[in-house]
Amino acid sequence: MANSGQKVVLITGCSSGIGLRIAVTLAKDEKKRYHVIATMRDLKKKDKLVEAAGDAYGKTLILLPLDVCSDESVKQCINNIKDRHIDILINNAGVGLLGPVESISIEEMKRVFETNFFGVVRMIKEVMPDMKKRRSGHIVVMSSVMGLQGVVFNDVYTASKFAMEGFCESMAVQLMKFNIRLSMIEPGPVHTEFETKMMEDVAKMEYPGVDADTVRYFKDVYLPSSIDIFEAMGQTPEDIAKCTKKVIESNSPRFRNLTNSLYTPIVALKYADETGGLSVNTFYNLLFNFGPLMHITMSILKCLTCSCLRRRTVSPN
Secondary structure, eight states: OOOTTOEEEEESOOSSHHHHHHHHHHHTOTTOOEEEEEEESOGGGOHHHHHHHGGGBTTTEEEEEOOTTOHHHHHHHHHTSGGGOOSEEEEOOOOOOOSOGGGSOHHHHHHHHIIIIIHHHHHHHHHHHHHHHHTOEEEEEEOOGGGTSOOTTOHHHHHHHHHHHHHHHHHHHHHHTTTEEEEEEEOOOBOOHHHHHHHHHHHHOOOTTSOHHHHHIIIIIIHHHHHHHHHHHOBOHHHHHHHHHHHHHOSSOOSEEESOGGGHHHHHHHHHOTTSHHHHHHHHIIIIISHHHHHHHHHHHHHHSOHHHHHHTSOOO
């Protein structure tokens, strides 16, 4: 139970990666300002979180089961919280999907949207009425730079994040009237076990039904370039956790919060040309015409973005 003065924070998807680090970072706040309710679909996967939380576990951090894809699970989780009182909701649970779209079934696409879009909508719908009654609250959504700029071979994942960005941009206007803030956290590449395993898996997969040229572009052009970008520009879950903490502690939190300033010019391309041609042609040339140059550029960027410079890009301010 939260102590007097503590803010109740519910976080989805805390078994690993970004969600785990956000939960631990808030639970270990020196001023003990947060009572963290860390959730995950399967509590059998709690060991990493419990170990990382240390002494905070059972004190400023507790665990509850939650499947964002289930209406019943969402309702039961919120009902298990005293007075259903949540000050800060952090929607972090998400899944990825990568590869040629011809090889992806409609069911796989629906699964991504069920978690990345409808899962967040379920959570917001469940906590929003109580926040409106109190005229107080902060909803944080873990989006992605891919919610702002499409990325080749990430078609379905990108679409799920675009959908979430549009939904939240619309909701933010209404929520302001009730003194509820809504903030998007928009990381670029983040080094997590999930991302590493996904990259390894897709490189080994066969893609029946996909033409040979597309498979070659994916495996021999896109994947090597993607790895270069991850190595040069990738942040850690700790970086994203620090950024999220700064957003929720801001007196006037921004709606959009890019966590990696190296991506600002990439996103700006889209808004510099309303026809869309500039960004589409730029990404085409970078990937298919200037592949070797891109590799060299990423290698140089990796040297320039040492840890001391990366720390400066964590803050959204």
